[in-house]
Amino acid sequence: MTSIETVRGRRVWDSRGHPTVEVDVVLDNGLLGRAIAPAGASRGTREAIDLRDGGDRLGGKNVSRALASVNGPIAAALRGCDVTDQAAADQALLALDPSPLKETLGGNATVATSLAVLHAAAAAAAKPLWRHVADHYGTTPRIPLPEIQIFGGGAHAGRRVDIQDFMIMVPGATSFDEVMEITNEVYFAAGDIMAQKGKLAGVADEGGWWPMFDSNEEALETLVAAIEKAGETPGDRVVISLDIAASEFRKDGSYRLALEDRDMDSGALIDMLGGWLDAYPIASIEDPVGEDDVNGMVEFTRRFGDRVQIIGDDYLVTNAKLVEEAAKAGACNAVLVKVNQAGTVSESVETFKAARAHGWGAIVSARSGETEDTSISHLSTGLGGGQLKVGSFTRSERMVKWNECLRIQDEPGSGSFVGGAPLAGTWWGKKQKETA
Incomplete structure (x- = not known):
């Protein structure tokens, strides 16, 4: 089994100059999966919510709370998990946040993590991501x-x-x-x-x-x-x-x-x-x-x-x-x-x-x-x-x-x-x- 060793989140910036969440999933063999959360301007009321800090700094759009989700409970829950089991990794995220719109962890934290797991699994299989998706x-x-x-x-x-x-x-x-x-x-x-x-x-x-x-x-x-x-x-x-x-x-x-x-x-x-x-x-x-x-x-x-x-x-x-x-x-x-x-x-x-x-x-x-x-x-x-x-x-x-x-x-x-x-x-x- 190829297991997840660490999960790390960092703040990066999107095409509108706003903060967003990038996640690295590092495996026990040293391989890496990385992904970044996008953000929408036109949003449905029933879609997952990006967790932002609010307040005056960075127009209220800072993502330190979402990063805390990644580097805290998400990292702890995924450590040791089989990276090839995407469903189990995603279920672990859902178990941490039972809210219907992911407002506890933040949809920006969960999507960047989930995609990073997918990338890490592809790296572990030595396949391009599209091939891993098709095979999986x-x-x-x-x-x-x-x-x-x-x-x-x-x-x-x-x-x-x-x-x-x-x-x-x-x-x-x-x-x-x-x-x-x-x-x-x-x-x-x-x-x-x-x-x-x-x-x-x-x-x-x-x-x-x-x-x-x-x-x-x-x-x-x-x-x-x-x-x-x-x-x-x-x-x-x-x-x-x-x-x-x-x-x-x-x-x-x-x-x-x-x-x-x-x-x-x-x-x-x-x-x-x-x-x-x-x-x-x-x-x-x-x-x-x-x-x-x-x-x-x-x-x-x-x-x-x-x-x-x-x-x-x-x-x-x-x-x-x-x-x-x-x-x-x-x-x-x-x-x-x-x-x-x-x-x-x-x-x-x-x-x-x-x-x-x-x-x-x-x-x-x-x-x-x-x-x-x-x-x-x-x-x-x-x-x-x-x-x-x-x-x-x-x-x-x-x-x-x-x-x-x-x-x-x-x-x-x-x-x-x-x-x-x-x-x-x-x-x-x-x-x-x-x-x-």
Whole structure:
């Protein structure tokens, strides 16, 4: 048995300049596993809570309490544990913190530790992390289809536009490298169009352009123009993906589009989004209504679930039980998997498997506050889920994850690029089948 000798936490800094938690898991043979906790700006109310210090210092975001959790009770509980038993290690974390949202230890403490254990186990097995994940969970590795932000909005760009992410996917590409090349052309075409029109304010949290649009739909119009300027036909190789993040602008049962100075109920929002689906080549849409708008999510799925991927993020918060409830209710057909929403690797994989058991899509995702940690590139590949959402095409904390996928793609046994397979059930996939 390869056992855990020590667990050490330290404070490091994320892409927004805020403190976060890094954990080293050192084995009895001297091998090391290391991981860093990300942090989200747009957060579901039912996701694991980052433990912060509060007060005036560092804007209340210091993590000394979370580090105390790692270096105290967590280190004591994991010392001597078999590093190859991820479920047991994660269960030890859960036993220390029975609170539903991990507010005792801190989700930032547990996720960094859980991921570090996974890395240490891969090191002990002398395998790349993606291979260890595939072997440990009995999955078939595949190189994922990226979902890449072109414009940032919502909580990622000072709420300059209400919709949080305007993204593209390239399901018509034949390799991960080809996706990167096409995205480069679209990304910089979008920047040129915005600069020419005086609509460019800078770069948002996740590396996408920070827009100065006069309406939310202007972003869609500009994105279509950028795809065309890049020499592509919208809806052919390149499609649009949206993260509405509707919980961010829902209050007292109403949705407030501040940019357009209008309020709407759930039905009106669904109708507006349905109009966008008719007018633009949108193949995927995330959190189209608020996390507490269950009837709205069911209705949106009823109307559009046979033509577009409908992802639950704030609505499902990487929780297998919520996936089961949503599937039973007829809400969503895909889940976003964010390890720090759940707080441990085991809970995240449980959610992934629950989604796949229902024939759903499963998209491994980064957060807006990120680091040089590349764990999710390996998780996405190793689990074979087929989709990865990291952010945009600039900023090193984003590009390090895309570049890691390029490296993994060159490794024997990592699987072929999935291409458009994850979108087979959308209008895009049906169109490809008809024209094949």
